[in-house]
Amino acid sequence: xxxxxxxxxxxxxxxxxxxxxxxxxxxxxxxxxxxxxxxxxxxxxxxxxxxxxxxxxxxxxxxxxxxxxxxxxxxxxxxxxxxxxxxxxxxxxxxxxxxxxxxxxxxxxxxxxxxxxxxxxxxxxxxxxxxxxxxxxxxxxxxxxxxxxxxxxxxxxxxxxxxxxxxxxxxxxxxxxxxxxxxxxxxxxxxxxxxxxxxxxxxxxxxxxxxxxxxxxxxxxxxxxxxxxxxxxxxxxxxxxxxx
Amino acid sequence: xxxxxxxxxxxxxxxxxxxxxxxxxxxxxxxxxxxxxxxxxxxxxxxxxxxxxxxxxxxxxxxxxxxxxxxxxxxxxxxxxxxxxxxxxxxxxxxxxxxxxxxxxxxxxxxxxxxxxxxxxxxxxxxxxxxxxxxxxxxxxxxxxxxxxxxxxxxxxxxxxxxxxxxxxxxxxxxxxxxxxxxxxxxxxxxxxxxxxxxxx
Numbered sequence: 108x109x110x111x112x113x114x115x116x117x118x119x120x121x122x123x124x125x126x127x128x129x130x131x132x133x134x135x136x137x138x139x140x141x142x143x144x145x146x147x148x149x150x151x152x153x154x155x156x157x158x159x160x161x162x163x164x165x166x167x168x169x170x171x172x173x174x175x176x177x178x179x180x181x182x183x184x185x186x187x188x189x190x191x192x193x194x195x196x197x198x199x200x201x202x203x204x205x206x207x208x209x210x211x212x213x214x215x216x217x218x219x220x221x222x223x224x225x226x227x228x229x230x231x232x233x234x235x236x237x238x239x240x241x242x243x244x245x246x247x248x249x250x251x252x253x254x255x256x257x258x259x260x261x262x263x264x265x266x267x268x269x270x271x272x273x274x275x276x277x278x279x280x281x282x283x284x285x286x287x288x289x290x291x292x293x294x295x296x297x298x299x300x301x302x303x304x305x306x307x308x309x310x311x312x313x314x315x316x317x318x319x320x321x322x323x324x325x326x327x328x329x330x331x332x333x334x335x336x337x338x339x340x341x342x343x344x345x346x347x348x349x350x351x
Numbered sequence: 352x353x354x355x356x357x358x359x360x361x362x363x364x365x366x367x368x369x370x371x372x373x374x375x376x377x378x379x380x381x382x383x384x385x386x387x388x389x390x391x392x393x394x395x396x397x398x399x400x401x402x403x404x405x406x407x408x409x410x411x412x413x414x415x416x417x418x419x420x421x422x423x424x425x426x427x428x429x430x431x432x433x434x435x436x437x438x439x440x441x442x443x444x445x446x447x448x449x450x451x452x453x454x455x456x457x458x459x460x461x462x463x464x465x466x467x468x469x470x471x472x473x474x475x476x477x478x479x480x481x482x483x484x485x486x487x488x489x490x491x492x493x494x495x496x497x498x499x500x501x502x503x504x505x506x507x508x509x510x511x512x513x514x515x516x517x518x519x520x521x522x523x524x525x526x527x528x529x530x531x532x533x534x535x536x537x538x539x540x541x542x543x544x545x546x547x548x549x550x551x552x
């Protein structure tokens with residue numbers, strides 16, 4: 108820690124640095140825990156100086172502020188495993204495919220997928236399982252044109268990943284109602300030339316990846332007799348525009 | 352460490368008692384979840400401080416009201432980012448308020464006359480009259496007493512930077528003192544105030 112830059116804590120806490128000095132000092136702050144502590148204490152101190160000049164504001168301020176916040180959307184929390192669904196890509200450079208797959212699984216299935224309290228072997232087992240089920244999806248997500256969409260229709264919820272570059276679409280069930288005795292869910296890719304089967308939903312938490320996206324602009328889900336149908340025989344329970 | 356003791360803090364001013372509570376994590380968590388009632392409580396807790404500070408830096412009441420509103424909207428918007436282990440809600444809010452006010456007075460519009468003032472070597476208000484202004488409530492008295500423990504150069508430097516929003520370069524010009532000296536006086540002055548006010552984390 109340079110003694111010289113350290114003396115800037117005071118000027119920084121008082122917002123008395125020029126823009127370029129402030130930027131340089133913030134870089135330094137990021138790696139100087141002692142400086143961060145000192146700055147925080149100085150900000151507390153400055154707040155006391157500010158409180159000493161407290162002045163009653165006009166009544167209109169209260170009214171205006173309370174009206175204004177109704178029109179302002181709040182930022183989501185910074186942290187945790189919450190990831191915005193739309194347009195998010197995971198860089199695969201440093202992470203293994205399995206780790207990316209686990210991240211997807213966490214989003215799709217909720218936080219219960221990986222519990223830190225699990226013993227290592229069991230966690231490894233589950234990661235391997237997730238890797239085999241979600242690996243194909245993780246690969247898609249590395250494409251720059253990939254879109255990730257949250258789909259909800261009635262009680263059915265799913266995450267849909269579309270990669271025009273790979274020509275693939277993945278359907279990741281999140282919440283799927285019982286299709287009924289002797290019935291199954293079937294996925295369809297629908298374009299100008301009609302509906303093409305994109306496969307059956309094998310169970311309620313295994314993703315389906317279809318690699319015949321070309322020409323299709325809608326993904327549909329229908330309930331079909333066990334084994335599936337050549338063409339949809341019921342009204343779709345869910346449809347999703349792929350190029351939205 | 353000397354300064355505020357718990358007995359001092361509990362001498363009756365409800366406003367002050369509220370500020371002395373560290374954290375307010377619960378209130379902030381409610382606000383982060385979109386609880387407008389909780390935000391109203393935060394407003395009532397901080398409005399005088401935020402408005403007073405902004406007004407002190409900006410001087411113009413109409414502009415100050417505008418900036419104070421921006422500050423509160425920012426507190427609402429960023430409530431989920433508040434972390435009680437990094438400092439108190441009051442410090443968080445006042446840091447944002449000071450930053451906004453300072454940014455505004457430094458904006459292009461006001462640059463020219465500020466530079467003229469600095470060049471002419473005249474502040475439009477000597478710091479001591481500010482200190483006179485802050486007598487009254489316990490908190491003001493305490494701040495006043497602690498400001499009195501600073502050297503004259505420390506007190507002037509901190510006052511010009513904080514209450515008038517000058518950069519330390521401008522402070523150096525105004526006080527006809529080398530930059531490096533002002534830098535260290537700002538830091539030393541704040542450390543002495545910190546200890547006198549009993550600020551700990």
